[in-house]
Amino acid sequence: MHQTNINMQLTLDRKFATYTPPKSQLLKWVGNKQRFAGEITHFFPAQYNKFYEPFIGSGAIISTVAPKQGVGSDIFKPLIEIWQKLKEDPNGLVEWYAERRNRIGMEEKTDVYKDILASFNTSHNGADFLFLTRTCYGGIVRFRKADGFMSTPCGVHEPIPVTTFKKRVIEWHNRLKYVEFIHSDYKSIFERSQKGDLIYCDPPYSHSQGILYGAQSFQLEELLLEIERAKSKGVYVALSIDGNKKSGDYICDLPIPKGLFEEEIYISLGRSMLRRFQMEGQTLENELVSDRLLLNYSL
Numbered sequence: 317m318h319q320t321n322i323n324m325q326l327t328l329d330r331k332f333a334t335y336t337p338p339k340s341q342l343l344k345w346v347g348n349k350q351r352f353a354g355e356i357t358h359f360f361p362a363q364y365n366k367f368y369e370p371f372i373g374s375g376a377i378i379s380t381v382a383p384k385q386g387v388g389s390d391i392f393k394p395l396i397e398i399w400q401k402l403k404e405d406p407n408g409l410v411e412w413y414a415e416r417r418n419r420i421g422m423e424e425k426t427d428v429y430k431d432i433l434a435s436f437n438t439s440h441n442g443a444d445f446l447f448l449t450r451t452c453y454g455g456i457v458r459f460r461k462a463d464g465f466m467s468t469p470c471g472v473h474e475p476i477p478v479t480t481f482k483k484r485v486i487e488w489h490n491r492l493k494y495v496e497f498i499h500s501d502y503k504s505i506f507e508r509s510q511k512g513d514l515i516y517c518d519p520p521y522s523h524s525q526g527i528l529y530g531a532q533s534f535q536l537e538e539l540l541l542e543i544e545r546a547k548s549k550g551v552y553v554a555l556s557i558d559g560n561k562k563s564g565d566y567i568c569d570l571p572i573p574k575g576l577f578e579e580e581i582y583i584s585l586g587r588s589m590l591r592r593f594q595m596e597g598q599t600l601e602n603e604l605v606s607d608r609l610l611l612n613y614s615l
Contacts, residue, residue: 334354334358335353335354335357335358335360335380335381335382336354336380337350337351337353337354337376337379337380338350338376338379338380338484338487338488338491339484339487340484340487341374341376341484342374342375342379342402342484342485342488343374343375343398343446343449343450343455344449344450344451344452344454344455345373345374345449345455345457346454346455346456346457347373347374347518348373348374348376348455349374349376349377349518349556350374350376352583352607353376353377353379353380354380355583356377356516356554356556356583356609357377357380357381359554359579359581359609359611359615360381360514360516360552360554361514361552361613364512364513364514364552365385365510365512365513365514366383366385366386366387366509366510366513366514367381367383367385367386367387367513367514367515367516368386368387368388368389368505368509368513368514368515368516369386369387369388369389369515369516369517369518370389370390370500370501370502370505370506370515370517371390371502371517371518371519371520372388372389372390372395372396372399372497373390373395373518375388375399375488375492377516377518378492378495378516379488379491379492381516382491382492382494383494383495384494385494386492386494386495386496387495387496387497387498387505388492388495388496388497388498389497389498389499389500389502389504389505390499390500391499391500391501391502393440393442393499394436394440394441394442394444394445395442395445396442396497396498396499397441397442397443397445398442398445398446399492399495399497400442400497401442402485402488402489402492402497403489403492403493403495403497406485406486406489409446409485410478410481410482410485412442412443412446412447413446413447413450413478413481414478414481415443416428416432416443416444416446416447417447417450417475417477417478417481418478420474420475425451425470425474426470429448429451429452429470430470432444432447432448433448433466436448436466437465437466447475448466448468450475450476450481451470451471451475452466452468452469452470452471453468453469453470453471453472454471456468502517502519502539502542503538503542506542506543506545506546506551509546509549509551510549510551511549511550511551512550512551512552513551513552514551514552514553514554515546515551515552515553515554516553516554516555516556517539517543517553517554517555517556518556519534519536519539519555519557520534536557536571537571539555540571540572540573540576543555543576543612544573544576546612547576547612552611552612552613553611553612553613554609554610554611554612555577555608555609555610555611555612556607556608556609556610557607557608557610558607558608572610576610576612577610577611577612578611578612578613578614578615579609579610579611579613579614579615580608580609580610580611581608581609581610581611582606582607582608582609583606583607583608583609584606
């Protein structure tokens, strides 16, 4: 496996495309790759058929690529409901947000948050989840293992105004108008991919995100098997995964088979928001996050 420094980007323009991320985030989301989407996507092949992102999360990468043929998916249904609404009824998505955001001012923000959080925990739905992602602490979507309830407290920040959110919806809708959004696990996505397609994977961090949505059932070893099968049929796969990030006092050592990936690129992501949440304001000098971008194809 070759290690590549991001400073090599200028030498790659002939073979690899340059993409521009959206101006602002649609969802507030821990681990969001928005700031680094330009760097990550620079290592994508310039030519491929269909683009897949089976762990769509905040949508930062797929919105940066803005594919002419694309599939965005996730196993977490309320999240996919948001993306489907964005594509099919963007004005309705704004109304989802406005109905909840406009209560702040007439009611205390924390009271509004608690009420909508209770509604979501009673019946998981995209409309409540949209507001919660923009209002919860640091965009950290955390669930209790005991009962599956979302337990993240209200953030100290004010959620963005409806007018600001509407502008973002318009931009993101235009970027993603050729993307199909489906509720699916990643294995089904890998199965439907064909030679010449590109799959970008940003799965839950294997050591630190067991408390986050969907991470409880995720096994990295199973994903690596799917990537191996995809490589054998000529599918490009780019995988963002823990780099030299620490999880507490544990240096992540991941079970990556030799020969599966052709290239390894380190991208610094700065301080860990999740660790800030866990450490309750303690200093984070030793909590730098670095992602490895692993490619099953050569640069």
